[in-house]
Amino acid sequence: MADGRTDTIKTKNDTAGQTDWDVLDRLVTTIRSRKGADPSSSYVAKLLGKGRLKMAQKVGEEAVEVAIAAVAQDKDALIDESADLLFHLMVLWADAGLDPADVMATLGRREGRSGIDEKKNRKN
Numbered sequence: 217m218a219d220g221r222t223d224t225i226k227t228k229n230d231t232a233g234q235t236d237w238d239v240l241d242r243l244v245t246t247i248r249s250r251k252g253a254d255p256s257s258s259y260v261a262k263l264l265g266k267g268r269l270k271m272a273q274k275v276g277e278e279a280v281e282v283a284i285a286a287v288a289q290d291k292d293a294l295i296d297e298s299a300d301l302l303f304h305l306m307v308l309w310a311d312a313g314l315d316p317a318d319v320m321a322t323l324g325r326r327e328g329r330s331g332i333d334e335k336k337n338r339k340n
């Protein structure tokens with residue numbers, strides 16, 4: 217740009233700097249819809265069919281890949297691996313019958329309470 221500012225590449229999810237959290241809601245609905253679907257055409261159905269151990273393993277693997285990308289200061293990899301981690305975590309939640317709303321409610325209850333204070337007040 218002539219004035220020296222660097223231009224940014226916009227993606228279809230860019231909404232003036234706002235995060236499109238609705239994509240998570242849509243993903244929850246899609247994942248739920250894959251229960252009992254054909255594993256040859258659905259990765260989610262295939263993963264659900266492999267069982268809890270495999271899903272837990274994928275969450276662990278993706279978490280490690282997030283950590284590696286962060287330490288390597290590879291921002292693109294950090295974005296990709298974070299998306300993989302969230303996706304696999306949500307498949308695990310679906311299999312466990314966990315409602316993502318309960319996780320959000322737990323974060324909501326913690327809102328405004330410093331982790332430092334919480335730790336100080338722990339009984340054990």
Ligand SMILES: N=c1c2ncn([C@@H]3O[C@H](COP(=O)(O)OP(=O)(O)OP(=O)(O)O)[C@@H](O)[C@H]3O)c2ncn1[C@@H]1O[C@H](COP(=O)(O)O)[C@@H](O)[C@H]1O
Nearest residue numbers: 243246247250257258259260261262274277299300303304
């Ligand atoms: N967000 C995702 C998503 N992110 C990652 N992945 C898949 O996750 C897999 C991870 O790859 P890996 O190499 O780690 O795993 P793998 O080789 O299958 O497994 P291993 O046995 O080797 O561990 C890849 O196949 C990715 O395509 C996803 N697959 C699906 N979704 C969403 O889920 C929806 C439903 O997908 P289907 O069930 O396939 O229709 C899609 O429309 C998307 O919105």
